[in-house]
Amino acid sequence: MPRIRHGYAHVVNNLYKEWTLYAIGGSMNPSVKSEANLFIASQQNKEVTWRKDIVSDSWKFYSKGDIFENGASFVQTGQGGAEPLYNKEQNFQVVDAKSVRPLTRASGALTCTKQSRC
Numbered sequence: 001m002p003r004i005r006h007g008y009a010h011v012v013n014n015l016y017k018e019w020t021l022y023a024i025g026g027s028m029n030p031s032v033k034s035e036a037n038l039f040i041a042s043q044q045n046k047e048v049t050w051r052k053d054i055v056s057d058s059w060k061f062y063s064k065g066d067i068f069e070n071g072a073s074f075v076q077t078g079q080g081g082a083e084p085l086y087n088k089e090q091n092f093q094v095v096d097a098k099s100v101r102p103l104t105r106a107s108g109a110l111t112c113t114k115q116s117r118c
Contacts, residue, residue, distance in 0.1 A: 033081065041068075046070075
């Protein structure tokens with residue numbers, strides 16, 4: 001689970017399920033744009049975000065196009081959204097959050113052996 005300190009993070013097209021403390025965390029004045037992610041809460045923790053230390057108006061936690069299941073919730077903070085300052089080469093396409101399940105279906109640790117290639 002990402003924890004952002006000081007800078008900016010654009011968290012895109014991920015599947016988060018049954019996190020313990022947080023799915024996205026921050027400390028020391030972060031800016032976070034969560035976009036087109038799928039959050040599936042556990043029975044214990046429904047809040048997606050976590051903030052350490054004193055939260056000020058300069059902290060930005062922003063959700064755009066995320067899907068929240070099983071009671072998951074995202075508390076947005078800060079004025080306006082957390083927007084990237086991407087140049088043309090850094091820009092990338094974001095797919096709809098409904099595509100996260102098929103995109104992540106085969107994700108995880110590789111199960112390689114000496115007899116098989118990864």
